Amino acid sequence: MPFTPGRPLAEAKADLFKALAHPARIRVLELLAEGEQTIGELAAGTGLELSHLSQQVTVLRKAGIVDSRRVGNNVICSLADPQTAELLAVARRMLTAHLRQRQALLEVLDGTQDAVALADSARPLAPAPTS
Secondary structure (H helix, E strand, O other): OOOOOOOOHHHHHHHHHHHHOOHHHHHHHHHHHOOOEEHHHHHHHHOOOHHHHHHHHHHHHHOOOEEEEEEOOEEEEEEOOOHHHHHHHHHHHHHHHHHHHHHHHHHHHHHOOOHHHHHOOOOOOOOOOOO
8 A cells, every 4th residue: 555644654665565575576567667568568578377467467556656557458557656666776786786795705615725614525625726
């Protein structure tokens, strides 16, 4: 449910994140960040059956994240607020930074030749340094 006066802001934020908390809905938003799309185009882009896609779009519409309108036989969807694309970009940057930190830690651990590493029989031995 979108924000309404008198409603705790934390509750409204939690509801927003609940609406975002599904991979299919995130994919729909990623596609809509590129521009308006018909339901058919969203179905092709997500690989979802029309009935499942319709349910996901309904959740996003009820949360005020997506707008839709009918033009002839087509339903055209769009982001209700362009900041949604920015929110997805921030999430991507956070995930990327997190994975880079983990990768750096893994590289440090793989390069460590201490007693624990040498005792780890499941770990392949690193080649001896050449000089």
